[in-house]
Amino acid sequence: MPRSSYDYPGYDRSGPVYWFKTISLYAGVIFGVLWMVAPFYWTVTTALSANPSSGIVTIIPETVTFEHFRALFAEYPVQRWFINAFIFAGAVTLFNVTFDTLAGYAFAKLDFFAREKIFLLFIGTMMIPGMVTLIPVYIILSELGWVNTYRGLIAPLIASPFGIFLLRQYFKSLPSSLGDAARIDGCNKFQAFYHIYLPLAKPAVATLGIFAFMGAWNNFEWPLIIATSNDMYTLPVALFLVQGQYTDNWGLVMAAAAIMVIPIIVAFLSAQQYFIRGMTLSGVKG
Amino acid sequence: MGQIDLRGMTKVFGERGSEIIAVDDIDLTIEDGEFLVLVGPSGCGKSTTLRCIAGLEEVTHGDIVLDGTDITDEKPKNRNIAMVFQNYALYPHMTAEENMAFGLKMTTDLGEDEIAVKVQEAAEMMGIQDLLDDKPGELSGGQQQRVALGRAIVREPEVFLMDEPLSNLDAKLRTTMRTELQDLQQRLDTTTVYVTHDQTEAMTMGDRIVVLNEGTIQQVGTPLECYQQPNNKFVAGFIGSPSMNFVDVVNDGQVLTHEAFTYELSDAMASELQDVDDAFVLGIRPEDIRITNEANDHNAIRIEPTVVEPVGDLTYVHFELGDTQLTATVSGDVPIQIGTDLEVIFPEDRIHLFDSETGEAIKNSQREVQSVPS
Numbered sequence: 001m002p003r004s005s006y007d008y009p010g011y012d013r014s015g016p017v018y019w020f021k022t023i024s025l026y027a028g029v030i031f032g033v034l035w036m037v038a039p040f041y042w043t044v045t046t047a048l049s050a051n052p053s054s055g056i057v058t059i060i061p062e063t064v065t066f067e068h069f070r071a072l073f074a075e076y077p078v079q080r081w082f083i084n085a086f087i088f089a090g091a092v093t094l095f096n097v098t099f100d101t102l103a104g105y106a107f108a109k110l111d112f113f114a115r116e117k118i119f120l121l122f123i124g125t126m127m128i129p130g131m132v133t134l135i136p137v138y139i140i141l142s143e144l145g146w147v148n149t150y151r152g153l154i155a156p157l158i159a160s161p162f163g164i165f166l167l168r169q170y171f172k173s174l175p176s177s178l179g180d181a182a183r184i185d186g187c188n189k190f191q192a193f194y195h196i197y198l199p200l201a202k203p204a205v206a207t208l209g210i211f212a213f214m215g216a217w218n219n220f221e222w223p224l225i226i227a228t229s230n231d232m233y234t235l236p237v238a239l240f241l242v243q244g245q246y247t248d249n250w251g252l253v254m255a256a257a258a259i260m261v262i263p264i265i266v267a268f269l270s271a272q273q274y275f276i277r278g279m280t281l282s283g284v285k286g
Numbered sequence: 287m288g289q290i291d292l293r294g295m296t297k298v299f300g301e302r303g304s305e306i307i308a309v310d311d312i313d314l315t316i317e318d319g320e321f322l323v324l325v326g327p328s329g330c331g332k333s334t335t336l337r338c339i340a341g342l343e344e345v346t347h348g349d350i351v352l353d354g355t356d357i358t359d360e361k362p363k364n365r366n367i368a369m370v371f372q373n374y375a376l377y378p379h380m381t382a383e384e385n386m387a388f389g390l391k392m393t394t395d396l397g398e399d400e401i402a403v404k405v406q407e408a409a410e411m412m413g414i415q416d417l418l419d420d421k422p423g424e425l426s427g428g429q430q431q432r433v434a435l436g437r438a439i440v441r442e443p444e445v446f447l448m449d450e451p452l453s454n455l456d457a458k459l460r461t462t463m464r465t466e467l468q469d470l471q472q473r474l475d476t477t478t479v480y481v482t483h484d485q486t487e488a489m490t491m492g493d494r495i496v497v498l499n500e501g502t503i504q505q506v507g508t509p510l511e512c513y514q515q516p517n518n519k520f521v522a523g524f525i526g527s528p529s530m531n532f533v534d535v536v537n538d539g540q541v542l543t544h545e546a547f548t549y550e551l552s553d554a555m556a557s558e559l560q561d562v563d564d565a566f567v568l569g570i571r572p573e574d575i576r577i578t579n580e581a582n583d584h585n586a587i588r589i590e591p592t593v594v595e596p597v598g599d600l601t602y603v604h605f606e607l608g609d610t611q612l613t614a615t616v617s618g619d620v621p622i623q624i625g626t627d628l629e630v631i632f633p634e635d636r637i638h639l640f641d642s643e644t645g646e647a648i649k650n651s652q653r654e655v656q657s658v659p660s
Contacts, residue, residue, distance in 0.1 A: 025375035076573035167450070175374055177371045177372075178340050178377060180369070180371065180375065181371060181377070182377075182388075183342060183362045184342075184362050184363075184389070185362075185363075185389035185393070185437075186362075186389055187362035187392055188361070188363075195388075195392075199379045202376060
């Protein structure tokens with residue numbers, strides 16, 4: 001039964017209209033959940049089935065086996081891919097949080113020449129599809145000799161206009177008098193940022209962190225381009241490799257996919273409140 | 287010590303071509319231990335002046351000197367000043383205690399124990415010992431105000447700067463805090479520069495007040511000087527509530543003429559006004575207008591009250607002379623009715639005359655200083 005939002009005096013919890021509304025609501029929600037969960041459930045069951053086939057959907061596998069997971073770890077350098085993905089996503093998150101908060105603060109609170117114009121330029125880059133810059137960025141990194149290195153993997157993603165925008169909006173919503181008070185209290189501009197504004201921007205920083213981590217963890221095209229050897233792959237690219245060599249072994253592919261999702265689930269669950277707040281904050285769908 | 291000199295201070299905002307002169311060539315000396323109030327309408331440059339003294343804004347021209355040292359280009363932290371903001375600007379993520387200790391932590395080498403002692407002393411002075419562990423969000427407006435003041439006094443600065451600190455409080459609390467602030471300033475004997483747009487606050491709190499308009503100083507003086515001897519029409523209209531009445535008159539030598547009345551001058555007054563232009567603005571404060579019974583009384587003007595506002599001890603009587611709206615303040619005991627004509631007098635020793643073009647005061651009221659009855 002729906003609770004609080006219907007809990008006001010005079011609300012009649014009976015009658016055909018009430019039941020129609022309630023049942024429709026629940027039916028909608030249940031359908032939504034199934035729609036979202038079903039593919040993931042299929043991934044897990046396929047990974048756990050002894051002889052999965054792409055043609056048959058088994059709701060409950062006949063025999064549950066961890067054979068695919070064992071085989072995956074035995075035959076592929078999964079640990080290495082996992083570590084690669086962690087280094088990649090972790091570093092991208094760290095850099096984004098650092099640079100985007102600093103840039104966002106500068107655009108929101110500091111006074112400098114052509115501030116708004118430069119900000120527009122930053123935002124303008126969001127309009128350019130990533131595919132357009134893929135080749136030039138690759139060429140630059142290749143000239144630097146950074147192809148197939150962690151540096152090359154991480155460098156193009158260390159700051160994002162979206163993150164800067166998100167943080168700038170948040171910093172703008174905090175009163176400037178706090179910064180004034182901090183300066184009177186003896187802070188320089190950086191200390192005012194570090195001691196006052198940054199702690200107050202925690203929700204926005206957490207949101208940015210989750211967005212950055214998920215974006216990097218799931219990023220497929222960039223590691224595919226820049227990483228040229230097996231030991232530099234991240235999980236999404238490696239998944240492609242697993243599938244490519246054993247076209248028929250869906251159990252193995254799904255086992256790899258299931259492993260890949262775990263950190264995202266952990267990240268989401270641990271920061272769920274920030275994530276939801278962040279979505280309302282940025283006004284964009286995560 | 288805490289004497290501030292502003293020398294030709296000018297602050298211009300905006301880029302070239304669209305400059306706004308917020309503060310225009312201000313010269314002002316604020317004495318040590320003085321409670322100085324900057325007062326004026328919105329956009330007159332009073333807050334900008336304060337922010338320049340604080341170091342939050344860079345001045346465009348001129349110097350700011352504190353106790354003989356030029357601090358024009360010093361950072362705020364090197365100026366030994368504390369500021370109280372209109373919205374208090376308490377750090378929301380810190381407790382009241384941390385808020386108060388923050389400035390000491392950032393600017394001094396004091397140990398945590400010493401800081402705690404100082405915070406405790408300041409908290410006692412402000413009566414907020416019980417609130418030290420609360421965060422600003424848990425405090426009422428008045429309590430936040432006290433914490434903000436505590437944060438200022440704990441630093442033991444040379445100068446307090448206050449930017450409309452009472453305007454976010456409700457009327458009753460504002461009156462209480464007003465008295466408390468004055469008391470606090472007297473006890474600490476610290477130079478205080480106080481910005482307000484409320485002329486009542488200016489009158490009641492300031493040792494001296496500075497009336498600003500459009501970035502320039504209109505008058506500097508004690509509250510009573512500004513009230514009784516305004517330099518110009520702006521000050522006359524701004525200080526005092528209800529504000530001074532103004533009517534345009536023409537001087538015929540012996541008589542001031544207005545479309546609705548004539549005003550006969552005494553010989554002394556007439557000779558005084560001989561050499562000046564013949565068009566004036568006559569100013570008279572509502573409380574100086576007298577009601578008389580005698581229609582034939584010298585210079586009596588017949589008026590018809592249009593609105594009568596009794597406020598208890600006083601009654602505000604609004605009436606028109608020609609196109610001009612005027613207000614008279616009379617004792618609340620006098621029954622006044624709309625539609626019943628009255629005779630009023632503008633006593634000659636209470637009238638102000640201003641140049642109709644420049645607004646400069648030509649003649650101010652002549653009040654005799656009265657001694658306290660024993």
